[in-house]
Amino acid sequence: MAYSEKVIDHYKNPRNVGSFAPEEENVGTGLVGAPECGDVMKLQLKINDQGVIEDAKFKTFGCGSAIASSSYATELVKGKTVDEAFALKNTQIVKDLALPPVKIHCSVLAEGAIKAAVEDWKKRKAAKMKAQAEAAKEKKPVAV
Amino acid sequence: MDYHATTPMDPRVLEAMLPYFTEKFGNAASRNHVFGHVAEAAVDEARETIAQAIGAEAKNIVFTSGATESDNAAIKGVAEFYRERGNHIITQATEHKAVLDTCKELERRGFEVTYLPVDRYGVVNMEELQKAITEKTILITIMTANNEVGTIQPITQIGALAKERGVVFHTDAAQAMGKLPINVDEMGIDLLSMSAHKIYGPKGIGALYVRGRNPRVRISPQMHGGGHERGMRSGTLNVPGIVGFAKAVEIAVEHMSEEQARVKALRDRLQEAITSNLDEVYLNGHPSERLAGNLNMSFAYVEGESLLMGLSEIALSSGSACTSATLEPSYVLKALGVDEELAHTSLRFGLGRFTTEEEVDYTARRVVEEVNRLREMSPLYELAKAGIDLKSVQWKHD
Numbered sequence: 090m091a092y093s094e095k096v097i098d099h100y101k102n103p104r105n106v107g108s109f110a111p112e113e114e115n116v117g118t119g120l121v122g123a124p125e126c127g128d129v130m131k132l133q134l135k136i137n138d139q140g141v142i143e144d145a146k147f148k149t150f151g152c153g154s155a156i157a158s159s160s161y162a163t164e165l166v167k168g169k170t171v172d173e174a175f176a177l178k179n180t181q182i183v184k185d186l187a188l189p190p191v192k193i194h195c196s197v198l199a200e201g202a203i204k205a206a207v208e209d210w211k212k213r214k215a216a217k218m219k220a221q222a223e224a225a226k227e228k229k230p231v232a233v
Numbered sequence: 234m235d236y237h238a239t240t241p242m243d244p245r246v247l248e249a250m251l252p253y254f255t256e257k258f259g260n261a262a263s264r265n266h267v268f269g270h271v272a273e274a275a276v277d278e279a280r281e282t283i284a285q286a287i288g289a290e291a292k293n294i295v296f297t298s299g300a301t302e303s304d305n306a307a308i309k310g311v312a313e314f315y316r317e318r319g320n321h322i323i324t325q326a327t328e329h330k331a332v333l334d335t336c337k338e339l340e341r342r343g344f345e346v347t348y349l350p351v352d353r354y355g356v357v358n359m360e361e362l363q364k365a366i367t368e369k370t371i372l373i374t375i376m377t378a379n380n381e382v383g384t385i386q387p388i389t390q391i392g393a394l395a396k397e398r399g400v401v402f403h404t405d406a407a408q409a410m411g412k413l414p415i416n417v418d419e420m421g422i423d424l425l426s427m428s429a430h431k432i433y434g435p436k437g438i439g440a441l442y443v444r445g446r447n448p449r450v451r452i453s454p455q456m457h458g459g460g461h462e463r464g465m466r467s468g469t470l471n472v473p474g475i476v477g478f479a480k481a482v483e484i485a486v487e488h489m490s491e492e493q494a495r496v497k498a499l500r501d502r503l504q505e506a507i508t509s510n511l512d513e514v515y516l517n518g519h520p521s522e523r524l525a526g527n528l529n530m531s532f533a534y535v536e537g538e539s540l541l542m543g544l545s546e547i548a549l550s551s552g553s554a555c556t557s558a559t560l561e562p563s564y565v566l567k568a569l570g571v572d573e574e575l576a577h578t579s580l581r582f583g584l585g586r587f588t589t590e591e592e593v594d595y596t597a598r599r600v601v602e603e604v605n606r607l608r609e610m611s612p613l614y615e616l617a618k619a620g621i622d623l624k625s626v627q628w629k630h631d
Contacts, residue, residue, distance in 0.1 A: 106610050120612065121629050124577070125572070125577075127536055150534060201629075
């Protein structure tokens with residue numbers, strides 16, 4: 090398979106590989122794909138109170154273009170608001186990395202991972218606010 | 234490291250072939266002048282060499298363009314010739330596509346095909362084979378050795394069973410020829426497909442052995458015109474190819490035992506270097522009954538194509554879906570019952586005549602490096618190391 094230089098670069102020198110420490114707050118995690126399909130992406134976004142993505146990390150099990158797509162996705166979302174990140178389309182990854190048609194799937198997975206991470210963050214945030222609100226009602230301090 | 238796909242030509246083979254492109258360019262079918270006679274004599278000699286290598290008679294060797302054509306000629310040829318006798322063919326799940334796709338085509342033409350399963354090592358079960366034979370069975374086609382995992386089938390037993398039940402037995406020996414001793418009489422083989430380029434010969438030439446007696450086996454020709462090869466395969470003979478094929482066979486047979494021992498030692502060295510430096514690496518195929526040059530392994534948590542990409546300076550092959558256009562992982566590994574997730578993580582190493590110890594050590598070192606690098610990047614490895622059973626995770630299929 091002939092890959093673009095950009096794919097090869099991201100595969101060889103992936104950006105932002107890793108995971109945030111479990112105790113870190115304000116992190117949303119997206120885990121998409123399945124091992125038996127040959128692709129699993131884990132994308133994590135660290136989002137501040139203003140809803141801006143301050144940092145991103147990924148781990149991917151998949152082919153070279155799956156690794157490149159997720160690595161590139163972490164670069165794309167950094168500094169963006171959650172809404173901007175949520176609106177990102179896989180076609181942009183396809184275009185920027187010049188993915189061949191059989192590898193479009195990888196970009197779809199990356200888009201899904203971003204959306205899943207944002208949703209996870211929103212869910213956590215909502216749960217946290219609910220806990221705080223309930224704590225305020227009961228006038229009890231709450232550990233967050 | 235991809236000797237199962239093809240092999241470089243042995244310089245001795247090329248040397249033997251060269252005159253037949255230039256001064257000895259005759260058509261072996263030109264019986265009335267010296268150019269034709271020279272070509273015909275070369276073909277006769279080649280036919281004799283190849284026949285001897287498998288314990289056959291020269292006149293029962295039919296030259297073809299390669300093993301794929303031989304498989305087609307054998308399977309379709311028997312099916313057509315013996316159609317009145319029956320319409321049932323038996324094969325097995327890990328055959329090469331040249332056999333499987335030919336059988337599928339025959340199903341479209343109204344034949345019935347049984348695809349026998351294999352055990353976890355890739356071996357067919359003799360009892361199941363016995364049960365599958367009916368009054369309508371006209372052909373059993375089972376490969377000598379597998380091209381992905383190297384598993385060697387119990388050919389002698391299959392041949393004996395086929396003979397006992399009066400069924401024609403074909404075997405695709407593309408991977409086994411020149412590497413395993415073959416004797417068509419002792420092994421009860423009626424039809425045998427061969428290929429030159431897997432044994433350091435040229436591409437585009439192969440042969441089919443067709444049993445001439447005890448009993449005589451007939452095939453309907455798939456290529457008409459001119460009646461070459463006793464009517465079984467028309468077309469002007471590829472004289473340089475045939476000469477090269479015979480030279481390749483001659484060298485392979487002459488040095489078979491020492492060459493196979495050397496290749497096996499290298500293969501074992503590679504396997505040992507990999508398994509002693511990595512955990513969760515699994516062998517695919519048979520631990521002992523496999524080709525000396527074959528090593529097929531799954532590297533858990535690392536997808537095969539990405540591993541190939543990291544090892545791009547080494548010629549390797551993967552059973553991963555991502556290397557093929559079909560997005561399905563290897564059907565061979567699937568037939569062995571290898572988990573799909575592990576099938577995606579497989580690599581095939583093929584060692585051969587020109588593989589060196591340095592190459593083996595380099596390959597082992599690089600494989601270990603890349604697997605470690607990719608595992609650090611793998612969410613599955615992270616989950617597994619955290620003690621999470623990957624089978625218990627609710628994956629989001631898309």
